[in-house]
Amino acid sequence: MSAPTLTSRQRARxxxxxxxxxxxxxxxxxxxxxxxxxxxxxxNAVKSPADYSQGGPLQPPxxxxxxxxxDFWVRVDFGEKLWNSTVIAGSVAVFAVLVSVVAAYALGxxxxxxxxxxxxxxxxxxxxxxxxxxxxxxxxxxxxxxxxTRLAVIxxxxxxxxxxxxxxxxxxxxxxxxxILDAARIDGAGKWHxxxxxxxxxxxxxxxxxxxxxxxxxxxxxxxxxxxxVSNENQTVPVALGVLQGQRLMDATTQSASxxxxxxxxxxxxxxxxxxxxRGIAAGAVK
Amino acid sequence: xxxxxxxxxxxxxxxxxxxxxPAGHRRxxxxxxxxxxxxxxxxxxxxxxxIPLVGNVWLSxxxxxxxxxxxxxxxxxxxxxxxxxxxxLSARNNLxxxxxxxxxxxxxxxxxxxxxxxxxxxxxxxxxxxxxxASFYLPQVLPAVVAGVVWGWILHPEFGALNEMLRFxxxxxxxxxxxxDEKTALLSVMAVLVWxxxxxxxxxFMAGLQRVDPELYESAEVDGAxxxxxxxxxxxPQIRPEIFVVLLTCTIxxxxxxxxxxxxxxxxxxxxxxxxxxxxxxxxxEKANVGYGAAIATVLTxxxxxxxxxxxxxQHRDER
Numbered sequence: 001m002s003a004p005t006l007t008s009r010q011r012a013r014x015x016x017x018x019x020x021x022x023x024x025x026x027x028x029x030x031x032x033x034x035x036x037x038x039x040x041x042x043x044n045a046v047k048s049p050a051d052y053s054q055g056g057p058l059q060p061p062x063x064x065x066x067x068x069x070x071d072f073w074v075r076v077d078f079g080e081k082l083w084n085s086t087v088i089a090g091s092v093a094v095f096a097v098l099v100s101v102v103a104a105y106a107l108g109x110x111x112x113x114x115x116x117x118x119x120x121x122x123x124x125x126x127x128x129x130x131x132x133x134x135x136x137x138x139x140x141x142x143x144x145x146x147x148x149t150r151l152a153v154i155x156x157x158x159x160x161x162x163x164x165x166x167x168x169x170x171x172x173x174x175x176x177x178x179x180i181l182d183a184a185r186i187d188g189a190g191k192w193h194x195x196x197x198x199x200x201x202x203x204x205x206x207x208x209x210x211x212x213x214x215x216x217x218x219x220x221x222x223x224x225x226x227x228x229x230v231s232n233e234n235q236t237v238p239v240a241l242g243v244l245q246g247q248r249l250m251d252a253t254t255q256s257a258s259x260x261x262x263x264x265x266x267x268x269x270x271x272x273x274x275x276x277x278x279r280g281i282a283a284g285a286v287k
Numbered sequence: 288x289x290x291x292x293x294x295x296x297x298x299x300x301x302x303x304x305x306x307x308x309p310a311g312h313r314r315x316x317x318x319x320x321x322x323x324x325x326x327x328x329x330x331x332x333x334x335x336x337x338i339p340l341v342g343n344v345w346l347s348x349x350x351x352x353x354x355x356x357x358x359x360x361x362x363x364x365x366x367x368x369x370x371x372x373x374x375x376l377s378a379r380n381n382l383x384x385x386x387x388x389x390x391x392x393x394x395x396x397x398x399x400x401x402x403x404x405x406x407x408x409x410x411x412x413x414x415x416x417x418x419x420x421a422s423f424y425l426p427q428v429l430p431a432v433v434a435g436v437v438w439g440w441i442l443h444p445e446f447g448a449l450n451e452m453l454r455f456x457x458x459x460x461x462x463x464x465x466x467x468d469e470k471t472a473l474l475s476v477m478a479v480l481v482w483x484x485x486x487x488x489x490x491x492f493m494a495g496l497q498r499v500d501p502e503l504y505e506s507a508e509v510d511g512a513x514x515x516x517x518x519x520x521x522x523x524p525q526i527r528p529e530i531f532v533v534l535l536t537c538t539i540x541x542x543x544x545x546x547x548x549x550x551x552x553x554x555x556x557x558x559x560x561x562x563x564x565x566x567x568x569x570x571x572x573e574k575a576n577v578g579y580g581a582a583i584a585t586v587l588t589x590x591x592x593x594x595x596x597x598x599x600x601x602q603h604r605d606e607r
Contacts, residue, residue, distance in 0.1 A: 255440040
C-alpha cells in the first residue's frame, strides 16, 4: 500500500488516496440529501393533481402544469403578500439602519458617559423572546389604533433590529480613525454634518451588510406579524403560508405550489446578496 | 426562526477602549453634545421593549381574560406553572429541540466543516468545497415557515412524498403518520430542525478554519495523526470561539422556537411537541389566560438571560 521511498506528506500530495474519495462521496451524498426536499417541491409544484395521484412524487410530470401555482397565487392574492412583505422589510431595514447609525455615533464616536451600560442594555434587548413582549404590544397597538396595520409591525421591528444594529455599529465606530474626525472638525464641520458627510459614507460597507441582514431577518419573521396582522390584506408571505398550512385544506400539488412560492423569493435574495451575506457571516462571526 | 445568523455578525464584545488621551485632545464636541443622537433609539427601546417587558412581568402576577381589569393574584400563576404537567412536558420537549438545533448541528457541523476543509478543499479544490457548503446552507435561507410548509407536505400521512416513496419501494409497513403520531412526532420535528440548522455551523466553522495555519495539519499528518485526531486536536481547539458562538446562538434560537412548531404540529399530538413559547401563545390568544401566558414568557426570558450570562462567563474564562 505504501511506497517506502515517499514520506506521507509527499504521498498525500501526489494523489488523493481512496479514503479521501470516500469522504468526498459521503459529503456529496449528504449534500444531495439536503437538496432533495427542494427538488421534490419543484418537481411536484408543476404537476397536475391527477398526475400526482397516478405517478406519485418521484415521477417526472407528464406535462408542465402551472395551474396549481396560478390557482394558489390567486387564492391567497400572493402579489399582495409579496408587496406587504417588501414594504415592511424594506422600511424596517432603512429605518433600523438610520436609528442604529445615529445612536452608534453617540456611543462609538461621541463616547457618551455610561456607554458600556447602554450598549449592554441594547444587546440584552435583542435577546428578549418576543413572547415576553407580545401581549403588552398587542394591547398597546389596540389602544392607539395601530392593531392590524403594517405600521405597527414596522415600528416594532425597527426597534428590535436597531437594538442589534446599535450594539454592532458602536463597536465598529469606536475604531473610526480619529485623524479624519479631527480634520472634519478643523474644517468647521459640526457633529451633524460630520455624521452624514464623513462617518456614514466611510462606514457604508458595514451599513450595507446590516441593511441586507435587516431586510432578510424581517422578511422571515413570523410570530409578531402573525399576532398583529389578522386581516388578509395586511399579511406577509410567511404569515399567509403559515396560516394556510394550519388549515389542512390543501392537496399535495397545491401544497408544493405554496412551498415553491415561499422558496423562490428567499432563494432570489440569497443569490442577489450572496456576497454580502457571506461577507457578513464570515467577517463578523467572531473576532 | 430567526435566521440563526441573527447574532452572527456580532463582535465578541464591546470594543476595546482607546488609551486615554492627553487633556485638550478630545474628540470633537466632547461628551455632552452627543446625547440627542440617542433619542430615537432610546424612545423605540422604551416603547417597544422596556414597557412591554415590565408590563409582561406585571401581568404574570395577575389573572386576566384580556378584557376588563386584571386581578392581582401574586405568585399564584407561578405556583400553578411549576405543578403543571403540560408545562414540564413542554420544557422537556424544548430540551429535545436544543439537542436538535444546537448540539447535533454543532457536532455534525464540525465533522462536515473539518472534512470539507481538510480533505475536499485541499485535494479536490476550493470550488467543490464551496459548492458543498452552499448546498448545506440552502435550507438556512428559507423563512422557517416555508421550511415547515415543505416538510409538512413531505411528511403528510396520506399524500406526503415520504410515505409515497416508502409505498413505492414496497415498504408499506414503514409508513407513518410522522407528525401526527405521538411516537414519531417529536423525532420528526427534530429531524426537520437538524436539516434547517446544519448550514449555519458549517459556514461559521469553515470561515473560522481559514485562520488555521495549514502547516499545523501537515506536520500533524507527518507525525501520523489520523483524520479523527486532527479534528479533535487541531480543528476543535483552533475554532473554539466559533463553537461557543454557535452553541449559544443556536441554544437561544431553540428556546425561542415558535414558527416551526406552529407550522408543523401546532404543539400536537396531545402536547407531544409543545414548547414553552408556543404554550404561552396558546394561553395568550387561544385560552384567554393572559396572566398564565405572561408567567410562562417571563420564565423563558429568565432562562435565556441566565444562559447567556453563563455562556459569556465561560467564554471569558476560556479566553484567559
